Amino acid sequence: ALGSAMAPIGMGLKATIFCILAWASLAAGDRVYIHPFHLLFYTKNSCAQLENPSVETPPEPTFAPVPIQAKTSPVDEESLRDQLVLAVDKLGIEDRLRAKQVAMIANFLGFRMYKMLNEAGGTTSWEILSPPALFGTLVSFYLGSSDPTASQLQALLGVPGKEGDCTSRLDGKKVLSALQAIQGLLVAQGRTSSQAQVLLSTVVGLFTAPGLHLKQSFVQGLAPFAPAIFPRSLDLSTDLCLATEKINRFMQAVTGWKMNSPLAGVSTDSSLLFNTYVHFQGKMKGFSLVPGPQEFWVNNSTSVSTPMLSGTGTFQHWSDPQHNFSMTRVPLGESTALLLIQPHCTSDLDRVEVLVFHHNLLTWMKNLSPRAIRLTLPQLELRGSYNLQDLLTQAKLPTLLGADANLGKISDTNPRVGEVLNSVLLELKAVKGEQPTESAQQSGSLEVLDVTLNSPFLFAIYERHSGALHFLGRVDNPQSVA
Ligand SMILES: *[C@@H]1O[C@H](CO)[C@@H](O)[C@H](O)[C@H]1NC(C)=O
Numbered sequence: 001a002l003g004s005a006m007a008p009i010g011m012g013l014k015a016t017i018f019c020i021l022a023w024a025s026l027a028a029g030d031r032v033y034i035h036p037f038h039l040l041f042y043t044k045n046s047c048a049q050l051e052n053p054s055v056e057t058p059p060e061p062t063f064a065p066v067p068i069q070a071k072t073s074p075v076d077e078e079s080l081r082d083q084l085v086l087a088v089d090k091l092g093i094e095d096r097l098r099a100k101q102v103a104m105i106a107n108f109l110g111f112r113m114y115k116m117l118n119e120a121g122g123t124t125s126w127e128i129l130s131p132p133a134l135f136g137t138l139v140s141f142y143l144g145s146s147d148p149t150a151s152q153l154q155a156l157l158g159v160p161g162k163e164g165d166c167t168s169r170l171d172g173k174k175v176l177s178a179l180q181a182i183q184g185l186l187v188a189q190g191r192t193s194s195q196a197q198v199l200l201s202t203v204v205g206l207f208t209a210p211g212l213h214l215k216q217s218f219v220q221g222l223a224p225f226a227p228a229i230f231p232r233s234l235d236l237s238t239d240l241c242l243a244t245e246k247i248n249r250f251m252q253a254v255t256g257w258k259m260n261s262p263l264a265g266v267s268t269d270s271s272l273l274f275n276t277y278v279h280f281q282g283k284m285k286g287f288s289l290v291p292g293p294q295e296f297w298v299n300n301s302t303s304v305s306t307p308m309l310s311g312t313g314t315f316q317h318w319s320d321p322q323h324n325f326s327m328t329r330v331p332l333g334e335s336t337a338l339l340l341i342q343p344h345c346t347s348d349l350d351r352v353e354v355l356v357f358h359h360n361l362l363t364w365m366k367n368l369s370p371r372a373i374r375l376t377l378p379q380l381e382l383r384g385s386y387n388l389q390d391l392l393t394q395a396k397l398p399t400l401l402g403a404d405a406n407l408g409k410i411s412d413t414n415p416r417v418g419e420v421l422n423s424v425l426l427e428l429k430a431v432k433g434e435q436p437t438e439s440a441q442q443s444g445s446l447e448v449l450d451v452t453l454n455s456p457f458l459f460a461i462y463e464r465h466s467g468a469l470h471f472l473g474r475v476d477n478p479q480s481v482a
């Protein structure tokens, strides 16, 4: 039974593994590797401890999550940000290397899952994918699992271990710390929070059926991935609409974010829902709101009115004459950028999406060069969510987190996992301030190129120090409410 369960994983994963290793060797030139990701694995010492615990380990303490209606103080996003910045201050060289490796693996997982969401067709109401959230969610389950589920999850992440070789297994703690570094590198730009151009907050809701006890060590272990974690219990066995409403109301109360996440694919015997909520806010320096609503062409016959931002400066830009799309890179702080990708012809969006988002988006960035540009784009407030269980089904792994999954490190009684939601709220706003780059004025003599995103386009948020793609998204209609 195990063999047949493993077969589709092996098949589906070959391509991914190949891609990651190929990229890793590209990045490192001709150097010879022991294993490109050995920094993320257990060391010989920790393996010895795992295999021979020197002291008798007592049963791990568990706790019963409080009911969802219990009073809860709201999340303070500024203090979450400060925590991340502190973590960045403490990073050593090896920690930064780990962050790069995890970013690389998460990017590839992101491309692969983006492709699956595309192939799943138009039934999901999504516009944004967060590779780090996706990755962090799967690593959280990896932390909570034992074999065979753990090794299946590791393979899905794209770095399969060797059977029976502890030193080829991911050390979940190291991986989640690297993910914390990735988040920190995004927000730790600008001395004070008022200077900061980006805000990123990750919150996890662990919703359990009454009676399910969670292991303390599991919930504490998630802290580097999500500094705010809310284990809460509620009735999941009868009225799922009511449960959805309660969860949404609770999350809105503690975060203040209007997300309205759907509850899907939950059966009434579910005992655990694992929901990750990500809020991103980017402030575009030197941009201002264009007076009055502007037209955005949803397709070649229909337009909607939407607020737009405009700014002039020197931006990295590339117009590909062969593949018929252009890419513009707008800085969001010292190391972070917003990448905007627009097909030359709107009806070509699907083709361009496959070209840039199903493979390695970053290779296209090599073509960018500075150019004086007047850029106009919609002010964005996008919401998207997807259920990882759907993605696993699409990846032909529908049972990976199913009834038979070995998740004994989450709880004493194996939880029955229902929905595993990733919800994203992404905002892009203007801040009036200095020009985007110093050379903006000097380039006045050159012709200023007009780049106007008034028809469907793609975007990504990229951070240079880690190499992480924090978001991949598609804007078909800036006014649509997902
Ligand atoms: C354009 O979009 C509108 C609104 O989504 C839709 O009703 C219409 O059928 C579309 N037209 C074409 C030609 O695709």
Ligand SMILES: *[C@@H]1O[C@H](CO)[C@@H](O)[C@H](O)[C@H]1NC(C)=O
Binding pocket: 300, 301, 347
């Ligand atoms: C509008 O788009 C549709 C579908 O992409 C295409 O068939 C049609 O020719 C376009 N119309 C115009 C006026 O460009």
Ligand SMILES: *[C@@H]1O[C@H](CO)[C@@H](O)[C@H](O)[C@H]1NC(C)=O
Binding pocket: 321, 322, 323, 324
């Ligand atoms: C790009 O546009 C040119 C000119 O319109 C066309 O000949 C070419 O086939 C297009 N390329 C792709 C990949 O669609």
